[in-house]
Amino acid sequence: MLDTNIRPSTPRRLLFLYEILALILLFIYQKDNLDQYIIGIGIGLILLVHISNYLLLKISKGDNYIFLIATMLMSIGLIMIYRIDSQAGVRQLMWLALGIFFFYISYFLVRYLKGLNRLIYIYIGLAYFLFILTFLLGKRTYGAINWIRVFGVSFQPAEITKLILIFILASFYYQYENFKEMKYSSYILMAIAYSFIGLLFLQRDLGMAVIFYAIFLAIQFIYEEDRKLILLNIGLAVLGAIIAYQAFSHVRIRVATWIDPWQYIDDKGYQITQSLFAIAEGGFFGKGLGLGHPHFIPLAYNDFIFSAICEELGVFTGMGIIMLFLLLVYRGFKIALGQSNLFYRILALGISTLFGVQSFIILGGVLKVIPLTGITLPFVAYGGTSILSSFIALGILQAASEDFEWRMSDD
Amino acid sequence: MTSENRRIILVLSAFCILFVGLVGYLSYFQVFKAEAVKNNSYNKRLWINEENVLRGSIMDRNGNVLAYSEKDGETNKRYYKYGNLYSHIIGYSYREYGKAGLELEYNNVLLDISESAALNELKNLVLPSSVGNNLKLTIDHSTQEKARSLLNGRKGSIVLMNPKTGEIYAMVSLPDFNVANLNENWKEITENPDSPLLNRATQGLYTPGSIFKMVTTLGVLESFSLDLEYNCVGSTVIDGYKLTDYNERAHGKLNLHDAFVKSCNPYFAEKAVVMGKDKFGEVAERFMINKKIHFDLPVKTSQFPYKGNVEETEIAASGIGQGRVVVTPLNMAMMASAIANEGEMVKPILVKEIIDKDGRILKVMDTEVISTVTGPSVANTIKDMMVDTVKAGTGTNARIRNVTVAGKTGTAENPSGKSHSWFVGFAPAEAPRLAIAVVLEEAGVTGGQGAAPIARDLFIHGLNNIDFEEEY
Numbered sequence: 001m002l003d004t005n006i007r008p009s010t011p012r013r014l015l016f017l018y019e020i021l022a023l024i025l026l027f028i029y030q031k032d033n034l035d036q037y038i039i040g041i042g043i044g045l046i047l048l049v050h051i052s053n054y055l056l057l058k059i060s061k062g063d064n065y066i067f068l069i070a071t072m073l074m075s076i077g078l079i080m081i082y083r084i085d086s087q088a089g090v091r092q093l094m095w096l097a098l099g100i101f102f103f104y105i106s107y108f109l110v111r112y113l114k115g116l117n118r119l120i121y122i123y124i125g126l127a128y129f130l131f132i133l134t135f136l137l138g139k140r141t142y143g144a145i146n147w148i149r150v151f152g153v154s155f156q157p158a159e160i161t162k163l164i165l166i167f168i169l170a171s172f173y174y175q176y177e178n179f180k181e182m183k184y185s186s187y188i189l190m191a192i193a194y195s196f197i198g199l200l201f202l203q204r205d206l207g208m209a210v211i212f213y214a215i216f217l218a219i220q221f222i223y224e225e226d227r228k229l230i231l232l233n234i235g236l237a238v239l240g241a242i243i244a245y246q247a248f249s250h251v252r253i254r255v256a257t258w259i260d261p262w263q264y265i266d267d268k269g270y271q272i273t274q275s276l277f278a279i280a281e282g283g284f285f286g287k288g289l290g291l292g293h294p295h296f297i298p299l300a301y302n303d304f305i306f307s308a309i310c311e312e313l314g315v316f317t318g319m320g321i322i323m324l325f326l327l328l329v330y331r332g333f334k335i336a337l338g339q340s341n342l343f344y345r346i347l348a349l350g351i352s353t354l355f356g357v358q359s360f361i362i363l364g365g366v367l368k369v370i371p372l373t374g375i376t377l378p379f380v381a382y383g384g385t386s387i388l389s390s391f392i393a394l395g396i397l398q399a400a401s402e403d404f405e406w407r408m409s410d411d
Numbered sequence: 412m413t414s415e416n417r418r419i420i421l422v423l424s425a426f427c428i429l430f431v432g433l434v435g436y437l438s439y440f441q442v443f444k445a446e447a448v449k450n451n452s453y454n455k456r457l458w459i460n461e462e463n464v465l466r467g468s469i470m471d472r473n474g475n476v477l478a479y480s481e482k483d484g485e486t487n488k489r490y491y492k493y494g495n496l497y498s499h500i501i502g503y504s505y506r507e508y509g510k511a512g513l514e515l516e517y518n519n520v521l522l523d524i525s526e527s528a529a530l531n532e533l534k535n536l537v538l539p540s541s542v543g544n545n546l547k548l549t550i551d552h553s554t555q556e557k558a559r560s561l562l563n564g565r566k567g568s569i570v571l572m573n574p575k576t577g578e579i580y581a582m583v584s585l586p587d588f589n590v591a592n593l594n595e596n597w598k599e600i601t602e603n604p605d606s607p608l609l610n611r612a613t614q615g616l617y618t619p620g621s622i623f624k625m626v627t628t629l630g631v632l633e634s635f636s637l638d639l640e641y642n643c644v645g646s647t648v649i650d651g652y653k654l655t656d657y658n659e660r661a662h663g664k665l666n667l668h669d670a671f672v673k674s675c676n677p678y679f680a681e682k683a684v685v686m687g688k689d690k691f692g693e694v695a696e697r698f699m700i701n702k703k704i705h706f707d708l709p710v711k712t713s714q715f716p717y718k719g720n721v722e723e724t725e726i727a728a729s730g731i732g733q734g735r736v737v738v739t740p741l742n743m744a745m746m747a748s749a750i751a752n753e754g755e756m757v758k759p760i761l762v763k764e765i766i767d768k769d770g771r772i773l774k775v776m777d778t779e780v781i782s783t784v785t786g787p788s789v790a791n792t793i794k795d796m797m798v799d800t801v802k803a804g805t806g807t808n809a810r811i812r813n814v815t816v817a818g819k820t821g822t823a824e825n826p827s828g829k830s831h832s833w834f835v836g837f838a839p840a841e842a843p844r845l846a847i848a849v850v851l852e853e854a855g856v857t858g859g860q861g862a863a864p865i866a867r868d869l870f871i872h873g874l875n876n877i878d879f880e881e882e883y
Contacts, residue, residue: 281443326430
């Protein structure tokens with residue numbers, strides 16, 4: 001479906017070259033006290049990336065760039081995480097392997113399960129169930145209650161709920177003609193989306209609330225026929241933002257440290273200023289892998305991984321990451337434009353918007369372009385559920401990039 | 412195109428704008444903001460080298476150590492031997508208060524940090540716990556001490572330099588502060604209304620008063636059609652605004668030479684107007700007024716706003732160094748130097764050599780001509796006027812037996828109501844070795860009374876004590 005003139009192995013070889021060079025740098029950096037894991041990490045990463053890419057080429061006739069982009073991003077992320085903390089690097093490699101496993105699972109499920117477009121009520125129920133679960137079992141970290149522990153594993157339900165939201169929207173607009181007969185159905189959909197956003201606010205997960213809102217707004221903007229609803233949506237968001245600013249002190253703090261973090265450098269502005277120091281120190285070409293001071297940045301392999309990358313690998317690498325995300329979003333939208341089945345088209349749009357908004361919020365946050373909210377950079381940052389959820393989303397996008405017309409004739 | 416596809420592309424375009432905007436901002440941040448962000452004293456990276464590297468020493472031109480570091484157990488301690496004397500030259504380096512002066516400007520040299528991070532890392536592998544480079548200044552310690560004692564606690568500044576090489580022998584600014592115990596008096600220093608942190612020599616902008624007539628004089632000499640004769644009646648009216656002489660004393664008939672020696676205000680005010688603002692401004696800019704002066708310490712740019720719609724009275728006032736003209740003492744010392752050096756203005760130098768820990772000289776600062784103000788013959792004409800000013804004019808208090816001094820006094824009116832007392836000049840006039848600018852801020856006395864004797868005493872001390880390396 002998506003034809004290209006370069007052979008698919010060419011970009012994979014370039015990626016291989018990048019990984020080898022970065023791993024050699026890591027090796028040199030460690031040469032005085034070699035870590036026992038370095039060989040394992042190196043071989044593990046290369047095998048994982050190349051086997052999964054090769055397999056995908058055999059299995060899927062769809063887009064063969066989005067997975068490549070994701071593996072490039074995760075390679076940069078893993079190398080940086082490993083450089084900061086080798087134990088975390090080993091765990092991240094395991095998460096990535098599990099993530100890719102989940103990628104294939106979600107890919108096959110979306111591709112072969114029929115009737116996914118008719119389960120809207122189940123999706124809605126599941127979403128509320130996950131929210132209730134969070135409130136019942138939630139743990140408070142950094143002021144937000146968004147983690148629960150299941151079988152000894154920390155787990156952030158909203159990472160799954162955001163995918164469910166996309167399925168709800170896709171099912172709704174897929175059956176738009178039917179729902180239109182129901183009175184105020186679009187209003188009800190909006191009420192449900194806003195209830196999610198409100199619940200996220202109560203959990204103090206501001207970044208996630210913005211992601212939910214952006215996905216909803218994008219899909220509504222493209223498919224809603226009642227255009228005044230879109231204005232209403234934007235108006236409500238502005239009103240909501242003002243109310244949130246007045247009502248919640250933690251929102252006001254975010255805004256204040258965004259406008260002038262230097263004033264609060266000792267406490268509230270500490271994180272963002274440390275991030276800016278790192279980016280400024282890096283310059284265009286970076287200090288070099290292992291030659292910077294990522295340990296000065298709080299949450300360096302999590303929320304602030306981008307700053308740590310800019311310090312050691314340079315702002316040019318940072319720009320590269322930004323452009324990779326833009327490419328990913330672009331491929332996602334291209335997939336949507338080429339997909340003839342409406343349900344899968346909306347899935348592709350929702351997931352592309354998710355990747356775009358999530359990466360923009362955290363990149364803009366650590367650069368102090370927008371207020372900082374703690375969410376992870378997809379594929380790059382360390383994090384269990386975040387990695388899994390990103391790969392699941394990518395699996396759905398991969399499936400959506402294929403031709404579903406044959407299924408229509410089968411039905 | 413269907414409306415659905417159109418909207419999809421709209422959303423995609425929005426993402427493109429957002430992401431390209433991020434790349435743009437990242438470049439903007441890196442090019443314009445990163446430098447200031449990096450130097451914030453909260454940036455721990457600034458201090459990490461401090462722990463591994465013993466900061467280099469700073470010494471005067473004769474090798475007297477002025478500041479040095481020593482290992483004190485695990486940490487390195489910085490010692491400033493002469494508390495107040497070098498507060499604006501050497502400055503300070505404290506974790507709590509950041510860095511200032513040469514400690515800031517030459518931080519990388521003192522810590523032996525090269526521009527390339529990779530090279531540093533390599534160096535740390537080869538020579539762990541290294542020692543930084545030393546700075547040898549152009550300052551002459553005894554002259555610096557003399558200069559500070561001559562100001563005798565009065566607000567003001569002195570810059571003493573070599574007019575031919577640009578070496579600064581002494582540079583003081585009062586009030587100053589004790590860099591050796593900042594911890595004890597930081598609050599007092601920052602709250603003092605006389606701003607002791609300000610280096611008045613390079614950052615103080617003062618109304619120059621009559622010393623600015625050196626600029627006006629050059630303009631007059633270059634305007635061939637100008638009538639050099641004038642009848643002074645003690646005041647003049649330009650555009651309805653009356654300009655008077657000091658004490659409204661009428662000088663009678665005089666030419667340019669006499670007007671300069673007697674510092675006749677109406678003469679220069681009128682000639683400035685006749686010369687025209689563009690000519691006047693162009694001459695001033697050759698003296699580096701309105702131009703950035705590159706120096707080892709940050710320098711404020713002297714200002715003479717003459718472009719655009721400037722009124723005639725404003726130009727007349729500028730002709731005698733009043734109005735909106737403001738200058739730094741360093742710039743005025745350079746102005747005197749340019750006349751002493753046959754019209755060539757040299758770059759001022761404060762750091763003479765960079766020397767590594769083994770005594771090898773890494774870098775020597777060379778003399779560099781930054782502006783050709785005029786040719787030798789015109790410069791000598793102005794020099795003669797300056798010699799006569801000291802011999803028999805307003806600057807007689809700067810006279811030295813056996814040494815010909817050239818100079819110009821200035822008494823600058825300013826909003827405080829008490830005039831600044833100025834003297835600029837050089838000595839010996841035949842073969843200048845020292846050029847000077849002295850300003851006593853809000854002294855309330857004339858340049859001849861206040862600043863000229865200080866210049867005389869410092870010339871005597873300098874000529875007897877400084878080890879001039881050049882051959883004359």
